[in-house]
Amino acid sequence: xxxxxxxxxxxxxxxxxxxxxxxxxxxxxxxxxxxxxxxxxxxxxxxxxxxxxxxxxxxxxxxxxxxxxxxxxxxxxxxxxxxxxxxxxxxxxxxxxxxxxxxxxxxxxxxxxxxxxxxxxxxxxxxxxxxxxxxxxxxxxxxxxxxxxxxxxxxxxxxxxxxxxxxxxxxxxxxxxxxxxxxxxxxxxxxxxxxxxxxxxxxxxxxxxxxxxxxxxxxxxxxxxxxxxxxxxxxxxxxxxxxxxxxxxxxxxxxxxxxxxxxxxxxxxxxxxxxxxxxxxxxxxxxxxxxxxxxxxxxxxxxxxxxxxxxxxxxxxxxxxxxxxxxxxxxxxxxxxxxxxxxxxxxxxxxxxxxxxxxxxxxxxxxxxxxxxxxxxxxxxxxxxxxxxxxxxxxxxxxxxxxxxxxxxxxxxxxxxxxxxxx
Amino acid sequence: xxxxxxxxxxxxxxxxxxxxxxxxxxxxxxxxxxxxxxxxxxxxxxxxxxxxxxxxxxxxxxxxxxxxxxxxxxxxxxxxxxxxxxxxxxx
Numbered sequence: 001x002x003x004x005x006x007x008x009x010x011x012x013x014x015x016x017x018x019x020x021x022x023x024x025x026x027x028x029x030x031x032x033x034x035x036x037x038x039x040x041x042x043x044x045x046x047x048x049x050x051x052x053x054x055x056x057x058x059x060x061x062x063x064x065x066x067x068x069x070x071x072x073x074x075x076x077x078x079x080x081x082x083x084x085x086x087x088x089x090x091x092x093x094x095x096x097x098x099x100x101x102x103x104x105x106x107x108x109x110x111x112x113x114x115x116x117x118x119x120x121x122x123x124x125x126x127x128x129x130x131x132x133x134x135x136x137x138x139x140x141x142x143x144x145x146x147x148x149x150x151x152x153x154x155x156x157x158x159x160x161x162x163x164x165x166x167x168x169x170x171x172x173x174x175x176x177x178x179x180x181x182x183x184x185x186x187x188x189x190x191x192x193x194x195x196x197x198x199x200x201x202x203x204x205x206x207x208x209x210x211x212x213x214x215x216x217x218x219x220x221x222x223x224x225x226x227x228x229x230x231x232x233x234x235x236x237x238x239x240x241x242x243x244x245x246x247x248x249x250x251x252x253x254x255x256x257x258x259x260x261x262x263x264x265x266x267x268x269x270x271x272x273x274x275x276x277x278x279x280x281x282x283x284x285x286x287x288x289x290x291x292x293x294x295x296x297x298x299x300x301x302x303x304x305x306x307x308x309x310x311x312x313x314x315x316x317x318x319x320x321x322x323x324x325x326x327x328x329x330x331x332x333x334x335x336x337x338x339x340x341x342x343x344x345x346x347x348x349x350x351x352x353x354x355x356x357x358x359x360x361x362x363x364x365x366x367x368x369x370x371x372x373x374x375x376x377x378x379x380x381x382x383x384x385x386x387x388x389x390x391x392x393x394x395x396x397x398x399x400x401x402x403x404x405x406x407x408x409x410x411x412x413x414x415x416x417x418x419x420x421x422x423x
Numbered sequence: 424x425x426x427x428x429x430x431x432x433x434x435x436x437x438x439x440x441x442x443x444x445x446x447x448x449x450x451x452x453x454x455x456x457x458x459x460x461x462x463x464x465x466x467x468x469x470x471x472x473x474x475x476x477x478x479x480x481x482x483x484x485x486x487x488x489x490x491x492x493x494x495x496x497x498x499x500x501x502x503x504x505x506x507x508x509x510x511x512x513x514x
Contacts, residue, residue, distance in 0.1 A: 249469035260465035262444065263494070308442035311471045311495045317424040318438040351465050408461035 008204060011115050030116075030196055031203035036210045036235050040068045042390060043228055043237040045215050045251060047071025048080040049191075049376065050368050051243035052198035052209070053383020054390075059205035061384070062391035067207045068237070069199075070230060072214035076195030079245045082313075082345030083376040084268045084292065084302040086281055088125045088186035089150050092141060095401040096354065096415045097148035099381055102398055104185060106380030116197030118189050119295060123280050125186035126155070126163060130175040130286040138181045145183070155180045164282055168330050175286050175329065188281060188292055188300075194379055218255045218365070225255060225364035239390050241366040243382070246311065246346025248369035257361045259369065260407050261348045265306040266373050267315030267323070269342040271334070273297030287326035299334060301327055305347070305373065315344035347372050352412040357385050357399040366390050367404075428502050429480040430488050439482040446477040446489050447509070471495060475509045 008028040009015050019026055042058060044051045047069045058064040069075075087107050089100035111118045129135045138154065145152035160180045161169055167177060199209055210232070219227035219234060227236035242251050246263045273296050283290035289303045303323030306316045320342060328335045350356065350370035355378065357368050368386040371378050385399035395403065406412055425437035445467050451459045468474075474494050479487045491501040491509060500512040 247471070249467075250471050253468075258462070258466045258468070260467070262467055262469050263471075308492075309444070309469065309474055309476065309494050310497070312497060316437060318436070321438075407465040408457045410457075410461075 011117075031199040031209055034068070034208035034210050036068060036070070036213060036230070036232055037208065038234075039227075039236045040208070041066040041237065042239050042241065043067075043235060044069045044241045044243060045228065046078075046243035046245070047075040047195075047199075047209060047211065048078045048243065048245065049076065049194050049198065049379035050245075050371075050382040050386070051241075052076075052195055052202055053379050054241060054243060054368065054386045055207045055209075055383075056198045056202040056205070057383050057387035058391060059202055059207055061387060064387075064391055065206035067202075068235065069202070069207060069209045070213045070215060070228070070235070071209070071211050074211050075199055075209060076192055079345040079347065079375055080191055080195045080379075082266075082268070082343055083191060084290070084300050085188045085191045085294075085376060086125065086186070086290075086292070086302075087120065087189055087377040088183055088281075089377075090125065090127070090141070090145055090152060090181075090183045090186065091148075091150075092144050092416050093413055094148050095413050097145065097150050099355075099385075099398050099402070100378060101148075101150050102384070103378050103381035106384070107189060107377075108185075110194070110197065110380065114197035114201045116193060116200055118193040118197055120187060120189040121295075122185050122187040123292075124163075124182050124184045125281040125283065126160065126180050126182045128160065128167075128180045128282065128284045128286070129178050130284070131178065134286065135179055138179070142181050151183060151185050153182050153184070155182055163280055164278065166277055166331050166333050167282070168332055170332070173329075175284065182280075186281065188294075189376075190295075191376065194376075198379075198383070215251065215254075218362075223363055225362055239364055239366065241368065241386060241390060242360075243368045243386070245348050245369060245371065245375060248348050248367065252360070252367070255360070255362050255365055259356070259367075259404075260350055261370060262309055263311055263346050264308070264349055265310040265312060265315055265344040266302075266347045267306065267319055267342065267344040268300065268302045269320070269323070270294065270298035270300050270340050271337040272340050274299070274337065277334070284326065284330055287330055289323045289326035289330070291327065291331065298340060299337060305349070306344070311346055313344055313346060315342065347375070349373070351407075352414045354413040354415050355382070355402050356404050357382065358389050358395050358403045360404065370402075425497055427478065427490070427499065429483055429486060430502060430504065431484045431486050432480060435480070435483060439480060441479045441481040443477040443479060443487070446475050446505075473500065473512075477505065
């Protein structure tokens, strides 16, 4: 029986032209949809961006390729496919600045590295100031960013208007725009491409990506985790990682420990596609909403959390109403646009709005969680640092401050800039 | 939109209320270990399913009260006073 699967080729203009001779019919699938084996060196639970990136960096940076990514649904179908794709590193504290700026740097070269166009568009993220207090706190914020080596600039009202003329500069504006600040290296990327790019990269290095494989329990030897029970049978491994965002507490519960996490629904929505109307990603912390425009032309609208614990992947109309009211107020000319889609993801919010990356109280089990409303931007660094601690047994220096023990020592990283929007 | 029932004002829309998170968290003695104190301050059960939580009718009468609510379906199984024990609800 001949092997009918064509070999995986690089994506390039040359290969695209060459394949045109065969009607583009000879492309291999981007990644292998694997059947689970009985045993691996490492199992990663969760086939979102963070899980797939962890697998990729385990293989690429550490040569550990006997790895399975177990995904309960389909890859990139959780929060990776439910966010607003913003990538930025405009954080306040040195620990966060280092962590998130490393992630932005990875994003800047990720399309070349993965040979997959993640469509990272560094159009800038602009935060509006509506009051003297906003201006003062943004001066402090920008200073902190510059001290931490992250690009940032303060803008006056005229500069904001030049960048985003559709914002409400009218005399009757409920929230007058006095200025703002900008991180020009920030922007938006294509969420599916990030998941698929990492999946393709990991798969090419030998990682098994297993979909429709839900973990229902952990196999323990003494206190140690030595594998997982799934709906497709038991799978053993030397080390297991959790990268499951909003469901972290549920899986931690199965493994027998608690997390400082509360799960909330975070909504987003898009309008019908229109011609280019927005140039940047613009946030109004005062109104609790932010806007950008996708390459397809949809206006992408995000806002605050639904403020009660939830595992329902659907948003509340109360929050949606507030976000849409903010949109109509701040961008009056978009008031007649129709909404096309609205959705929500379950985010893992930690008290200090900072992540947890490292070992758990259960030997053999590692975790990457707590990114809350901002996990997408952190996919490269989340994967990089989790792979590092699993491969070497030592925390990556970027992840050292983000350990679970900070909730007992009191060394919290209370990151005010974490959400951008006041959650 | 969720509709919640304030014990004083009756059924009202969700955006009149503020959720105060998990209810009935017992404070450990003040001379407890850092471990215990950290667990008390930050660690939560965060269940997928039935959750006992406190709410305040902030844009109404201002009353704090307790709810037993499902975090997946958002169904409310019980409404009870802020100092009352959570009633047993047949699952």
